[in-house]
Amino acid sequence: MLQIAGFLGGQAPFDALADGDLDRLVSRVDVEYFAAGATVVAEDVERLEHLWVVRTGALEVLDRGRVVDLLGPGDMFGHLWLLAGLPPRLLVRAHEESLLLRVPDPRGYLERPDLLRFAAVPAHAGGARFTGSDVVVTDRRLDQVMRPVVWAAADEPVRVVADRIGAAGQSCALVRVTGGTGIVTDNDFRRHVATGRVDADAPVVGLATVPALTVDVAASRAAALLCMVEHGVHHLVVTDAGVPVGIVRVVDLARAELRDPILVRAAVANATSVDELADAARLLPTTIGELSDDGVPATRIGAVHAAVVDAVVRRVLELRHDPVLDGVRLSWVLLGSLARREPLPLSDVDTALVWDDTPDDAAAAIRSAAREVLRDVQRCGLALCTNGANAHNPLFSRSRSGWVEAARRWQDDPTAENALLLSAMVADSRPLTEPALGHALTDRIGSHTRTTQFLRAMLSEALAWRPPIGFVRDFVVQHTGEHRGQLDLKAGGLMPVVGLARWIAVVSGDASGTTPDRIRRGVEVGLLSANEADMLVGGFVDAYSLLLAHEVAAVRAGSPVSTFIAPGDLGPLTRRHLRESFRAIALIQGRVDRDWMMRVR
Numbered sequence: 001m002l003q004i005a006g007f008l009g010g011q012a013p014f015d016a017l018a019d020g021d022l023d024r025l026v027s028r029v030d031v032e033y034f035a036a037g038a039t040v041v042a043e044d045v046e047r048l049e050h051l052w053v054v055r056t057g058a059l060e061v062l063d064r065g066r067v068v069d070l071l072g073p074g075d076m077f078g079h080l081w082l083l084a085g086l087p088p089r090l091l092v093r094a095h096e097e098s099l100l101l102r103v104p105d106p107r108g109y110l111e112r113p114d115l116l117r118f119a120a121v122p123a124h125a126g127g128a129r130f131t132g133s134d135v136v137v138t139d140r141r142l143d144q145v146m147r148p149v150v151w152a153a154a155d156e157p158v159r160v161v162a163d164r165i166g167a168a169g170q171s172c173a174l175v176r177v178t179g180g181t182g183i184v185t186d187n188d189f190r191r192h193v194a195t196g197r198v199d200a201d202a203p204v205v206g207l208a209t210v211p212a213l214t215v216d217v218a219a220s221r222a223a224a225l226l227c228m229v230e231h232g233v234h235h236l237v238v239t240d241a242g243v244p245v246g247i248v249r250v251v252d253l254a255r256a257e258l259r260d261p262i263l264v265r266a267a268v269a270n271a272t273s274v275d276e277l278a279d280a281a282r283l284l285p286t287t288i289g290e291l292s293d294d295g296v297p298a299t300r301i302g303a304v305h306a307a308v309v310d311a312v313v314r315r316v317l318e319l320r321h322d323p324v325l326d327g328v329r330l331s332w333v334l335l336g337s338l339a340r341r342e343p344l345p346l347s348d349v350d351t352a353l354v355w356d357d358t359p360d361d362a363a364a365a366i367r368s369a370a371r372e373v374l375r376d377v378q379r380c381g382l383a384l385c386t387n388g389a390n391a392h393n394p395l396f397s398r399s400r401s402g403w404v405e406a407a408r409r410w411q412d413d414p415t416a417e418n419a420l421l422l423s424a425m426v427a428d429s430r431p432l433t434e435p436a437l438g439h440a441l442t443d444r445i446g447s448h449t450r451t452t453q454f455l456r457a458m459l460s461e462a463l464a465w466r467p468p469i470g471f472v473r474d475f476v477v478q479h480t481g482e483h484r485g486q487l488d489l490k491a492g493g494l495m496p497v498v499g500l501a502r503w504i505a506v507v508s509g510d511a512s513g514t515t516p517d518r519i520r521r522g523v524e525v526g527l528l529s530a531n532e533a534d535m536l537v538g539g540f541v542d543a544y545s546l547l548l549a550h551e552v553a554a555v556r557a558g559s560p561v562s563t564f565i566a567p568g569d570l571g572p573l574t575r576r577h578l579r580e581s582f583r584a585i586a587l588i589q590g591r592v593d594r595d596w597m598m599r600v601r
Contacts, residue, residue: 004029004101008053011074013116021110028109030102031055034094041078041092048088050102051078057098058572062091072572142224143217146238146246149174152184154205161204162189172235174244175208181244182208185235212237217245224248225261230307232265261287261304268311274319274376281312281380285555288345292552298545299342299516306341309349309382310334313432316376324369328362330355331431331438335389335396339430340498340514342544345551346561349382350389352429353397354440363399367392389425396425400440407441414457423454424461427502427511442511452597458506459596462499463589467582468492489550490563493543493578496585497536500592504528507600515540527599532588539581546574 005026008014014025034040040052040059059071071077077092082105107113150173152161161184165173175182188207192198198206214237215224224236228250238246264287267280284305291301317332335350337343353370371392374384384390391397395418398406407426410419431438468487501518505511508525516537522528528536547563554561567575592599 004031007055007074008101008103013076013079016115017110018112018115021112021115024109024111025103025106028104032100032102034098034100036094036096038094039091040094040100041088041090043088043091045088048078048082050104051076051082053101053103055099055101058095059098059100060093060095062093075572141217142215142219142221142238142248143246145221146217146248149237149244149247151176152204154178154182154208155203157201158189158193158198158204158207159200162193162200170247171249172247173204174212174237174247175205175210177205177208177210180211181237182210183212183235183237184208187234214239214244215248216240225250225304230310232269232311261291261308264308265311268308268315271315271319274316274379277312277315277319278380281308281382284308284381285345288548289552289556292549297541298548299514299541301548302337302342302344302544303514305343305345306338309338309343310432312380312382313349313351313377316373316380317433320373320376322369322372324362324365325373328355328358328366329434329437330366331434331440332391333438333441334430334432335425336385336428339428341430342514344544344547345555346383348385348389349377350385350425351391351396352389352426352441353391354403354431354434354437355399356437357399357401363394363397367394367397370397395422400437403440404443411451411454414454420457420461423458423506424499424502427505429511455503455507455600456596459503459593462503463496463593465491465495465499466589467496467586469579469582469586486564486566488563489543489547489565492582494540494547496589497540497543500536500589527592528588532591535581535584536588539585542578542581546570546578 005022008026008029009017009022014022017025034057041048053076054071054073056073059075059077061071061077071092078088106116110116147170148168150165150168150170152164152173152175154175154177161173161175165171165186172183172185175184182205184204184207188209192207193200213227213231213233213235215227217238217240227236228234234250236248237244238248264280264283267283268277271277271280287308288301288305291304292298313332313334331354333339333352333354335352337347338349351374353366355366358366374390374392378384389396403426406422409416410423414420414423426441429438429441468491497519498515501515501522504522504525504527505518507527508521510521513521519528519533519536519540523530523533546565550563550565551561553559570578
């Protein structure tokens, strides 16, 4: 009994009970043994009178035959069904030989049942996360949601086309033009015809946007939504082998929660001042949270987030007319996670600047003007890089020839100060404006002048990020400081994969795409096997999804945001899966480290 008292009394919900109540609880506990495969809680039980705590072994939780959680020692289940008086929704069975502590409903015999801290217990049983159809947004094919096309000739009067759209119950028409297809929408009629700017008898081609934005019928609903967010439109032309076969609208793709990115993007585009732009940008955190609630995959949320930030920075550049910046051809470049389109909710906006070669005395004026632009970006609620990766910093703002020369020096001597750090940052870059000029950052790193010494040094830099795995079963966690007992999921989960993907980008000479894109490209160029790529992509997605959910929860709670997570806050199945993922990543790191030259050849 003393062992049971010590076991239960050290964890929620029983750890706040006085000694007398804990004794009363323990006196009513039964110890039950279950063989592997035995049913603990059936789905057809009318109601529960007990809750259970796992003492030893492991239990599987199944939803419609699918294992959705794994419970280990110390985990409690059945409490939600018990407290709510509802029948169990899930099947619980022994995954291996297990000892369970069966606790009768404690509310009837404790003197202070109000001290039970059920709120501190993870909702392993009965949570909405188990009912995938209730949580995950289904990705129906576009041909299942698209609408029929209303066609118009280029010379038809506006009023005739408007009547045809109304009669068909649609919101747009496609216009046949020489060499392609245009689109005219109800918004075009409101903005131009209703205001008297365009006569109702004028040819409709004058209202049309040419060419119309298209999406292939085989594309996913999520991909179509992202395309709308990136371009700030509400209609896409669905094509099959290049031929228009339908129209898809934003309202066809998503419920109200998913339309928010479109609304934010529209508010950004319509802002006429930095203050209005800041108001629009403040909608982004809420939108990210709602997308997360709606079950949108984390990597898709990251892509939407990046698209909106792109739009905000572009709008800042459009609103600020600086004679210095307007007088020189230059490219604004995003760095880091935003460049890879995989930011977390509170990621910094890392930027660089490339300009056409100009007299040396112009650099100071360009950087000073760039600082003012970034101050406007800050006013929009976007944080700049605290480590100095900002477009006004001389390290990250150079002429085109200056970037080329710097990259040459880093490759010739990767041991020089900051050479590997800056090479890594440049490899994660994406031009936001003037892409031909902005690619000067990566052109040199992707050139054939790279040395074996440089590639080895870049690989060593990538492999310095190690998954937090222990010698036996546990994670490697922080032993001191404010994050004691926690693991850094960014440093240990994301960065080992990001680092390898970045190295693949350098070796292949192609720095485009997300981390999963780069990993899959590694298979194409022979740097990874298909199985290795699958393991790395899976590990990245798992860690990224956990971090995004962690940051969303912290933002909502008004808590400090960090990349540290206590393993005990994760469900048993998640912990086990994470450990296996980390081990697989570490194994692949070792293989690449050992035979990288053979892979490069």
